[in-house]
Structure formats: C-alpha cells, structure tokens
Amino acid sequence: MAKTIAERSDIIPVLAEIFREHGFEGASLSVITEKTGLGKGSLYHFFPGGKAEMAQAVLTEIDSWFEEKIYRPLREAEDPASAIRSTCRAVADYFNSGRRICLVGAFALDNVRDRFASQINGYFASWITALSSALQRLGHNVEAAMTLAEEAVIAVQGALVIARALNDSALFERAMTRIEKQLTN
Amino acid sequence: MAKTIAERSDIIPVLAEIFREHGFEGASLSVITEKTGLGKGSLYHFFPGGKAEMAQAVLTEIDSWFEEKIYRPLREAEDPASAIRSTCRAVADYFNSGRRICLVGAFALDNVRDRFASQINGYFASWITALSSALQRLGHNVEAAMTLAEEAVIAVQGALVIARALNDSALFERAMTRIEKQLTN
C-alpha cells in the first residue's frame, strides 16, 4: 500500500493551511493526518521534531515567499512607486482579501509566540525595513519612511484582524486601497 | 475546608488573564484551577457550561468595560474631541502600552472565532460605531467619520499585533499617538 508519493515540500502548504485554520495547539496530529492524508509515521519521517518542526517549516516557507515576492521587489526595484503598488496587490491577493489570516500575526498573539519568536520578529522587521527602503528611494527621509512603513504594516495586520472579526472582506479591501494611496500619494 | 470566598465576578478577571496568556485551547482546566485557586468542583459550580461559559463570561465583562469606559463616552460626551483624547489614553492604558493583548482580537484570529462570533463581532462593531459618532459630532460627514473610525480601530489592533511580535511597546505608543492626532487634528 505504501507509495512514494509525498515530498516534504508538497506537504508544507497543506500544513500551512491547517495551522491557519486550527492554530498551533488546535492542529492536532489527528487533524494533520486526516488533511494531509499522511499517517503519523510518514509525518514523523519528514518532520522528526513533530509539530514544532512542522510549524518551523511552514514559517520558513512563508518567510521565503515574502522575501521573494514582497521584500526583495521593495528593496531592489528600480521603480519604487510601482513596486509598492504591485506588492500591495500581491499582499491583498495572498490574504485572499482578508478571508485568509496571517499565520505569523496569529502566532504573535498566541501563546506559542515565544517558541517562534525569532521567525515572527524577523518576518515583521523585514517587511517594515523593506517597505521603508522603497519609501526612501521614493523621496522620503529616513524617519518619515520608517513611520509610513510601520503604519502600513500595522494597518495590514489590523485590517486582517477586523475583517475576520466582522467577517467583512470589503473592509479589508478598503483598508488596502487606503494603504496603497497613503504610500504612493 | 470549603469556604465561601469566591464570587463569580471575582474570578472573571483572573480567567481573562489566563485566556490572554494561554489562549482558549491552551487554558487547560489544570492551569485554570492552579491560577484561580479553585477546584474543578467550584469552577463547574460557577460555570456549569465549562470552559466555553468561562470564556463567554470573560467576553461579556470585556464588552461591558468597553461600553462603560469607551463606547458610551464616545457616543454621549458633550465634548467629542476631549472624549476621543481621553478614550485613546484609556485604551493605551488598558492594553498596557501594547504589552497586553486584545483577547477579542486574539479570538478573532483563533479557530474559536466561530464559537464566539457574535460577541467578537459586537465588540468591534460597537467600537467603530461609537468612534464614528464622536467624529460626526466633531464635524465630519457620515462617510468620512466611518472611514476614520474604521482606520483607527484597525490601527489599534494592528499595533497590538506588531508590538507583541516585535516585543516593542514603544511602537504601540507611537501608533496610539498617531491615531489620537489623526482623529483630532
């Protein structure tokens, strides 16, 4: 019956969705086996460290996605204004207009924060720094760029919280539109 | 040994702190008995519905605190500008400059959201509505007031997420200062 089907990298997006839906503690191994279709044996084959290693892998994948699609374009694009615009759209798409939560933000509010502190910290620090870099090249001074970037990332995370609380994806879209305008006006 | 010491209302703030610290799923009965000093017998005497009823009670208490200290002043104060200023300070104090998370926001991102959907929804809806009311009496038209209010509540929640993620309460204070200024400029 056993087949060499799964690869570690195939499972990670599924794990990400599971953690988003159930949280870290709520994602029991039985849920994980059910949704991935993998038994505990396979799971522990790929992730000897258990749930903690699975979550680490998910956070790492999220970080590299953002690095490639958001942070790097913001830092390196020769046209910072259009980079800001297109990464705002990419963020809105990534979070499916507020219907999908930010796993890193959710972990930050959860009691697992300390366990994944450095990844959580790095995620938001990189985001703010990259955005600030684009804003500086857009003409803002260091301080103003930092403030604007901080405000924008705060607004994205806040909008995710409120959109989910009110079950209102239009609210998230409104917020993203305001953020984009505020950054590129 | 049994003493008639505890009252339901005395326990609720302790429960609130426990849920803030451990989340809903993480707040096991053993943690709750330990931190409250009450055995399961007492706990189930006060809250026959178990953990779910405890969380409901906590959410209800939070809602009535905000109703009294934030929403009502915003709706009814004859000086809306100073009401906005003083409720901003009250909010910053309540969240201990970002060191204390918003339980309702955390629940919104958690998988328990559906279970407490109406309380979560009501909390944020009331906040935005009350703030919008004060802004209208300050001279903004209905639409502008609503947008500003939405933006402010989003910023508070976002700042709580980021401040906790970066372990940076100064960031939260900066955000609250900006919010206050933006609402009363």
Next chain:
DNA sequence: AACAGAGTTTACCGATAGGTACAATTTGGA
C-alpha cells in the same frame, strides 16, 4: 532480479484533556 533505503502502516504508550458525580464542609438565616 535483488537489494537498499525511502516512505508507510499499524499498534501501542503514558500523560493529560474536559467533564461528571457526589460526599464533605461551610455559611447565612430562621
């Protein structure tokens, strides 16, 4: 064709989860 190792299934473990039952105790009021 056969072997090694990657991948998988199954059965099991101790610990703890939330919850229940009920007897023991304390308390305020008559």
Next chain:
DNA sequence: TCCAAATTGTACCTATCGGTAAACTCTGTT
C-alpha cells in the same frame, strides 16, 4: 442552634493528546 443552600474536595470517567517502535511495501539503481 440547627437546617438548607451554597460552596468545595476527591475520585473517577472516557477520549484524545503528542509521540514511539517496528514491521512492512514500494521504487530506483545496479
């Protein structure tokens, strides 16, 4: 002072938790 109700302690229940062990089955390589 004594009783009924309020409160608490203890023992116990079943289900599930995360994790382990080891036998098994594929699959690519030679």
